[in-house]
Amino acid sequence: MEAEAAVDYLVDERSKAQFDIDAMKIIWAGGKHEFEVSDRMARLVASDPVFRKDNRAILDRKELFKNTLRKAAHAWKRIIELRLSEQEASKLRFFVDEPAYTDLHWGMFIPVIKGQGTEEQRKKWLPMAYRMQIIGCYAQTELGHGSNVQGLETTATFDPELDEFVIHSPTLTSSKWWPGGLGRASTHAVVFARLITDGKDHGINGFIVQLRSLDDHLPLPGIIIGDIGMKFGNGAYNTMDNGFLRFDHVRIPRDQMLMRVKQVTREGKVVQSDVPWQLLYGTMVYVRQTIVADASCALSRAVCIATRYSAVRRQFGSQNGHETQVIDYRTQQSRLFPLLASAYAFRFVGEWLKWLYMDVTQRLQARDFSTLPEAHACTAGLKSLTTSVTADAIEECRKLCGGHGYLCSSGLPELFAVYVPACTYEGDNIVLLLQVARFLMKTVSQLGSGERPVGTTTYLLRLEHLLQCPCDVQGAEDWLKPDVVVQLFEARSARMTVACAKSLSKFSKPEDGFMDLSADLVSVATAHCQLIVVSKFVEKLQQDIPGEGVKQQLEALCSIYALSLLKKHLGDFLSTSCITSKQASLANDVLRSLYSQVRPNAIALVDAFNYTDHFLGSVLGRYDGNVYPKLYEEALKDPLNESVVPDGYHEYLQPVLKQRLRTARL
Ligand SMILES: CCCCCCCCCC/C=C\CCCCCC(=O)SCCNC(=O)CCNC(=O)[C@H](O)C(C)(C)COP(=O)(O)OP(=O)(O)OC[C@H]1O[C@@H](n2cnc3c(N)ncnc32)[C@H](O)[C@@H]1OP(=O)(O)O
Numbered sequence: 001m002e003a004e005a006a007v008d009y010l011v012d013e014r015s016k017a018q019f020d021i022d023a024m025k026i027i028w029a030g031g032k033h034e035f036e037v038s039d040r041m042a043r044l045v046a047s048d049p050v051f052r053k054d055n056r057a058i059l060d061r062k063e064l065f066k067n068t069l070r071k072a073a074h075a076w077k078r079i080i081e082l083r084l085s086e087q088e089a090s091k092l093r094f095f096v097d098e099p100a101y102t103d104l105h106w107g108m109f110i111p112v113i114k115g116q117g118t119e120e121q122r123k124k125w126l127p128m129a130y131r132m133q134i135i136g137c138y139a140q141t142e143l144g145h146g147s148n149v150q151g152l153e154t155t156a157t158f159d160p161e162l163d164e165f166v167i168h169s170p171t172l173t174s175s176k177w178w179p180g181g182l183g184r185a186s187t188h189a190v191v192f193a194r195l196i197t198d199g200k201d202h203g204i205n206g207f208i209v210q211l212r213s214l215d216d217h218l219p220l221p222g223i224i225i226g227d228i229g230m231k232f233g234n235g236a237y238n239t240m241d242n243g244f245l246r247f248d249h250v251r252i253p254r255d256q257m258l259m260r261v262k263q264v265t266r267e268g269k270v271v272q273s274d275v276p277w278q279l280l281y282g283t284m285v286y287v288r289q290t291i292v293a294d295a296s297c298a299l300s301r302a303v304c305i306a307t308r309y310s311a312v313r314r315q316f317g318s319q320n321g322h323e324t325q326v327i328d329y330r331t332q333q334s335r336l337f338p339l340l341a342s343a344y345a346f347r348f349v350g351e352w353l354k355w356l357y358m359d360v361t362q363r364l365q366a367r368d369f370s371t372l373p374e375a376h377a378c379t380a381g382l383k384s385l386t387t388s389v390t391a392d393a394i395e396e397c398r399k400l401c402g403g404h405g406y407l408c409s410s411g412l413p414e415l416f417a418v419y420v421p422a423c424t425y426e427g428d429n430i431v432l433l434l435q436v437a438r439f440l441m442k443t444v445s446q447l448g449s450g451e452r453p454v455g456t457t458t459y460l461l462r463l464e465h466l467l468q469c470p471c472d473v474q475g476a477e478d479w480l481k482p483d484v485v486v487q488l489f490e491a492r493s494a495r496m497t498v499a500c501a502k503s504l505s506k507f508s509k510p511e512d513g514f515m516d517l518s519a520d521l522v523s524v525a526t527a528h529c530q531l532i533v534v535s536k537f538v539e540k541l542q543q544d545i546p547g548e549g550v551k552q553q554l555e556a557l558c559s560i561y562a563l564s565l566l567k568k569h570l571g572d573f574l575s576t577s578c579i580t581s582k583q584a585s586l587a588n589d590v591l592r593s594l595y596s597q598v599r600p601n602a603i604a605l606v607d608a609f610n611y612t613d614h615f616l617g618s619v620l621g622r623y624d625g626n627v628y629p630k631l632y633e634e635a636l637k638d639p640l641n642e643s644v645v646p647d648g649y650h651e652y653l654q655p656v657l658k659q660r661l662r663t664a665r666l
């Protein structure tokens with residue numbers, strides 16, 4: 001093919017923007033400093049050939065994994081050479097954009113020791129982990145139990161004679177199964193096991209266990225370890241060595257039990273400290289919070305690809321002598337723009353959740369445990385909501401790109417395959433929503449006893465009002481009033497919560513009610529979580545938002561986010577009599593006009609994510625919109641096109657064709 005001059009096919013689109021895109025980039029990044037770090041790290045990765053990733057879909061598993069090891073080692077070398085800060089290093093790893101053992105080392109192994117270790121344990125283990133002299137993973141899930149943590153079967157039995165724990169896998173189902181980084185890379189793990197002293201079972205606790213020799217990486221005696229096998233999609237999450245692990249009476253010193261929550265004395269006595277036992281689940285709270293922030297990254301990435309491609313792609317009709325850009329079809333807008341709005345909404349709720357997590361951490365240090373249930377409910381619920389929406393949205397973006405979205409070079413199939421397990425790991429999304437529902441039911445049941453709901457459930461204090469207040473929408477423009485919208489979402493959530501609580505009260509045993517009504521409880525939890533996202537978006541807009549036109553764009557996106565949810569869950573709003581069908585119809589009219597408002601800004605709104613072409617990894621989402629020649633180039637790179645006549649022709653094609661010829665001659 002002839003080389004084409006570099007043309008930016010999206011220049012016209014960019015010239016239509018009605019806001020200050022540099023200011024929006026800073027809002028998206030969460031501040032000037034954050035923007036600068038993120039931009040610098042993205043460019044550093046994009047310009048380094050070791051971090052190339054366009055060949056992932058065609059590498060076999062061994063090559064893929066070795067390549068991941070190479071990238072992780074190179075990333076570590078760059079981090080040391082450039083003396084990167086923790087923030088810079090974590091951004092660099094993010095832009096390398098390949099699931100690796102390092103995610104679990106930095107994301108779970110270190111946090112679990114920080115959160116559940118004593119001062120001495122932190123002093124002993126963290127420096128080695130920070131220098132990567134040991135590599136760790138988080139070994140909780142077993143073949144037989146993942147969601148039900150209290151059902152884990154691995155045992156840690158205290159031997160007072162030798163002052164050691166004996167870690168053992170008593171059954172096949174007690175085999176650790178899934179931990180990332182375990183299969184091939186980790187030298188150590190925090191293993192969750194049943195603490196047994198003097199024949200008594202004291203429930204689950206974490207233990208630091210060395211798995212492999214630090215000299216030759218061979219498994220230590222009594223340790224059986226390996227990779228659990230290929231996972232969904234080519235490339236994708238197969239760069240990660242999710243592993244299995246069995247113990248045959250492996251001995252560890254007593255001081256390798258993580259002892260912040262429970263301690264075992266030299267004599268074998270179990271002492272429960274005065275922190276809530278739920279802190280054993282604290283690492284999951286931390287990781288769920290990071291997963292919410294990541295959801296906006298994955299979602300914005302898919303939306304960026306689909307939006308740019310929708311502006312480049314033309315089908316049917318006529319627009320100034322050209323066919324129509326598919327982004328101008330109302331159907332395309334009604335599928336795409338709510339996802340664009342969700343990306344911004346999840347960004348802001350992620351920021352808020354990070355604040356909430358820091359707040360609860362500081363309180364815990366000061367021995368104030370009062371906000372822990374709220375932090376658990378928010379992280380569990382928002383993790384569930386944002387990952388489910390994002391996984392579905394990536395698939396919707398693939399469809400929005402028509403046939404070309406199905407090509408690996410669109411970047412969308414791999415993004416989906418990498419992202420979709422987020423609906424399962426760190427807590428299955430349904431199981432987590434049931435935790436939120438449990439929290440809401442408890443909150444409502446305590447209202448009568450004078451307990452005041454706090455944080456995200458404060459609205460339940462106005463229960464009487466919310467149960468009967470009419471929606472304040474007379475004309476279409478009322479739908480743009482944030483207080484009207486927030487109150488509506490509060491009313492829907494409150495009414496669904498109370499209805500479920502009433503149904504539950506009819507059961508003589510609450511656990512029977514929870515089983516029978518679990519599908520309704522999930523809907524209640526979803527309504528509550530959507531209310532949180534809407535309110536946090538509205539609160540963000542009440543802050544000072546610098547930059548010409550930026551606030552107006554965000555206001556439009558906030559309204560799109562809320563009103564598209566209203567449209568999707570209209571059944572909830574109508575059945576709880578929160579709105580009338582006339583008001584619903586007005587909301588629909590407003591949505592259409594909001595789409596028109598966003599349309600000229602759509603490309604600039606995705607440019608504000610500031611993604612490099614390397615990070616996007618998509619021919620369809622290229623910054624310059626030069627899609628067709630690049631699609632062609634990518635096709636030519638496929639190994640099938642290395643020879644003109646395919647391998648196998650002589651064995652399998654030619655005989656068939658020859659036989660056809662003979663048959664035809666007959
Ligand atoms: C294209 C390339 C892109 C590349 C990008 C790269 C991206 C890479 C990204 C990688 C990121 C991450 C890697 C993946 C990591 C995944 C790691 C894991 O999955 S680790 C394993 C996680 N496992 C789970 O999450 C298990 C889920 N189960 C549970 O959390 C619990 O068991 C349960 C809460 C469901 C039930 O526990 P149980 O004790 O039985 O519970 P009760 O319901 O009876 O609750 C008792 C009580 O405790 C409260 N509670 C529960 N959990 C918590 C908590 N976490 N914190 C505080 N409190 C908690 C609960 O509310 C109850 O309270 P009451 O007051 O009694 O009501």
Ligand SMILES: Cc1cc2nc3c(=O)[nH]c(=O)nc-3n(C[C@H](O)[C@H](O)[C@H](O)COP(=O)(O)OP(=O)(O)OC[C@H]3O[C@@H](n4cnc5c(N)ncnc54)[C@H](O)[C@@H]3O)c2cc1C
Nearest residue numbers: 138139140141145146147178179180421424425426427430
């Ligand atoms: C890619 C990936 C990476 C992972 N990494 C790690 C890791 O590093 N470390 C680690 O320890 N684990 C890891 N896991 C394991 C993960 O945390 C568990 O798979 C997850 O918690 C779900 O548990 P489960 O597999 O037991 O699902 P199950 O609980 O068996 O779920 C099966 C079905 O049952 C339903 N269900 C279960 N309980 C209930 C209930 N009470 N009410 C209603 N429905 C219910 C669920 O909704 C689901 O539909 C990873 C998993 C994946 C996929």
